[in-house]
Amino acid sequence: MKIAIIGAGAIGGYVGAKLALAGEEVTFIVRGANLEAISARGIKLIDHDGTEHVAPNVKATGDYAAAGVQELVILALKAHQVDAVADQIGHLVGPDTVVVTMQNGIPFWYFHQHGGTHEGYVVKSVDPTGLLASKIAPHHILGCVVYPAAELIAPGVIQHVEGERFPLGELDGSISERARQISAVFQHAGLKAPVLENIRAEIWLKLWGNVCFNPISALSHSTLVDICQYPLARELAAAMMEEAQAVAAKLGISFRVTLERRIEGAEKVGKHKTSMLQDVEAGRGPEIDALVGSVVELGRLTGTPTPHIDSAYALVKMLERTMHEEHGGVRMQRLVAA
Incomplete structure (x- = not known):
């Protein structure tokens, strides 16, 4: 299958490497150091058990038009990065192209083919101007939820931490032939990709953890196990999850x-x-709006109070602003005793 991966970060790189190693025709749409590394050496995947694999026959380009129309486009950028490439995605999409969206949080298409009171509502936290909805037609989209954990440890080098599950689902809840086909391609590559009738419920299940663990970790510089095992942090996470559950309901x-x-x-x-x-x-802008701001917005939309989530959102947004103004990141520094 002819597949374009937009973005070769942790998840895009992991999925693209797995698909390429399984024999699919993979093109990475990337730039900078990643473009140079993948063009020169292919993409390297270090599995969770330490096994190393290199897919040398992948293509890499920063030119969407040169890549041409694809059968499958995997949109693997973070939600706040998609706006910048929205105008270019059309070069990859033909009448039958499937676009699999792999953004965390509430996706820009959430209320398309949703039905009910909020049908067609644009989630401003993730698509403030409606640009994404105008550039990526809903009928091309196949929803996806990303469960694996991975890290980009060097340009063109992906460290897989754990997980292989990428549930897929049509926006209208149907079990389509194209969804089955994409699922089969993923499974052939060693990924678990069940086709679900309610992809939105799966989105919320993943978001349920992201809405609390991501901002708490960003503010406290703690890992998942640290948060879960420290009583005060665990209580805060639970309170935020209860608020998100009420919005989802x-x-x-x-x-x-x-x-x-x-x-x-x-x-x-x-x-x-x-x-x-x-x-x-790393000094990069955090995906706070898709993971947390969207829940705040949907809380307002549904008349559901979210005080703990609101507080975490405000603090990370302030941190984001400070990082931008100071052109820096924030990292824990180990002090060495004199």
Whole structure:
């Protein structure tokens, strides 16, 4: 299958490497050091058990038009980065192209083919001008939830931490032939990609952890297991999750696992830095609006109070502003005794 991966960060690089190693025709749409590294050496994947794999036959380009129309486009940028490339995505999309969105948080298409009171509502936290909805037609989109943890440890080098699950789902809840086909391609590459009838419920299940663990980790510089095992942080995470659960319920979403089990699942991941903490340390803008701001917005939309989430959102937004003004990141510095 002819596949373009927009972005070769932790998740885009991981998925693209797995697909390429399985024999798919993969083109990475990248720039900078990643473009240079992948063009010269291919993409390297270090699996969770330390095994190293290199996919040397991948293509890499920063030119969307040169890449041409694809059968599958995997949009693997973070939500706040998509606006910058929205005008270029059309070069990759033909009449039958499927666009799999791999953004964390509430996606820009959430209320398209949703039905009910909020049908067609534009989530301003993730698509403030409606640009994404205008440039990526809903009928091309196949929703996806990303569960694996990975890190970009060097240009063109991906460290897989854990997980292989990428549930897929049509916006209208149908089990389509194209969804089955993409699922089969993923599974052939060693990824778990069940096709779900309610992809929005799965989005909320993932977001349920992200809405609390990401901002808490970014502010406290703590890993998942640290947050879950420190009583005060665990209590704060639970309070934020209760607020998010109330918002989801107003939108007809129920969770298939208990709150305590969701926290236990995060704890089992271990000493993993969340994506937001990685961004803060690297001086990159955190994806705070998609992961947290969207829940604040939907709380307002549904008349649901979210005081703990509001506070975390305000603090990370302030940190984001300070990082931008100071042109820097924030990293824990080990002090050596004199």
